[in-house]
Amino acid sequence: MNDATAAEIRQFLLDSLTEMNYSTDDIDDDTALGPAGADLESLSLAExxxxxxxxxxxxxxxxxxxxxxxxxxxxFIASVAERLAAAATAGS
Known part of the structure; x- marks a missing residue:
């Protein structure tokens, strides 16, 4: 995986959570997105x-x-990066 891409996805994710009024102070790669971690509700996950x-x-x-x-x-970051790589490989 391209580290720059992973870093870019991570930063975008954190910026998005901040814009959505979630605290990102204690969020790292091991934090769950759902109720056990960042506590995103289904609507927030969809957003x-x-x-x-x-x-x-x-x-x-x-x-x-x-x-x-x-x-x-x-x-989540790895999943997005994999999709990006697959899209690039597919030439789209």
């Missing part, structure tokens, strides 16, 4: 997914929202 889709041009399926809640920040 975050849309922000990432708009910014990076990747897509999340509607049925992935529940899966996102179980991901850690690091897993």
């Amino acid at each position: 975050l997914a849309v922000r990432v889709e708009d910014r990076f041009g990747v897509r999340f399926d509607d049925d992935e929202a529940e899966k996102l809640a179980g991901m850690t920040v690091g897993e």
